[in-house]
Amino acid sequence: MPQTVVGTDGSPPAAVAVEHAAREAACRGTRLRIVHSVDWVPPPGIATALDEAGRRALRESGEHVLSEAEARARSVAPDIDVRTTLAGGDPRPVLAELSRDALMTVVGSSGSSGITSGLLGSVSRHLATRAEGPVLVVRETPAPGGPVVVGVDGSSPAEAATAFAFAEAAACGGPLVALHAWSEWSVPPVPPHDPALRYAKAPGELQAGEERLLAELLSGWGERCPDVAVERRAVRERPRQALIEASRTARLLVVGSRGEGGFAGLRLGSVSMAVLHHAHCSVAVVRGRRDDSQ
Structure with missing residues (x-):
């Protein structure tokens, strides 16, 4: 079954993207796959990687983000087939890889970094240049x-x-x-x-x-x-x-x-x-x- 892929990080722009993707999946007759990626690599300046407890906390946080996104998708398109994927690593290559087999890949115009609506977030910019198939960048309703x-x-x-x-x-x-x-x-x-x-x-x-x-x-x-x-x-x-x-x-x-x-x-x-x-x-x-x- 063809699928519509949407990336989420739990931010308000991502929430709008999830709703948009759910509507697209409903009218296009596709499955909706919601993807959240957790990067296990510590930020610059932190020498050690996360221990198991830290990884578990990140995983639980990611599952919560996906659960909320799924509920939001079902609220606007209750009859669609929704799947969720918790991935590890940088979300940009993760979504680019999933775009190979997607009818379209949907992302918000910016994410939790707080980039203003007049600029592209790093994920949306990366996908627009690297994704295999169509990329839909959701700006507003x-x-x-x-x-x-x-x-x-x-x-x-x-x-x-x-x-x-x-x-x-x-x-x-x-x-x-x-x-x-x-x-x-x-x-x-x-x-x-x-x-x-x-x-x-x-x-x-x-x-x-x-x-x-x-x-x-x-x-x-x-x-x-x-x-x-x-x-x-x-x-x-x-x-x-x-x-x-x-x-x-x-x-x-x-x-x-x-x-x-x-x-x-x-x-x-x-x-x-x-x-x-x-x-x-x-x-x-x-x-x-x-x-x-x-």
């Missing part, structure tokens, strides 16, 4: 009736994000906004050596062309998800600004991202990182699965 907004630009990561967004809207309800942001810089330049094509197209022509492109990129999705109401929105704006502005009334913002550099997942694209830091709603980052060659 979603806007009632708000749409799922997905950034569309024709790239492979954006195609994966589009698939995730349509599945989300189809399973959990609500409209979908497909947002394509463009500027003159994003349109292929006119060859300067060709006198017949020396001048760029008028803004109206560019807008019409981008609207046609967006329609082409969404071709087929209406047939696959006929019950999803879709608004196509092509705007002349920088992508990060357009997405952040659209997030004001959205219940979820979905963006695609790909790993850059020598290994997949070591960096997050600038647009994805910007919306993770500044969006006004929860954000799903979708990279899809890495193939065996990566």
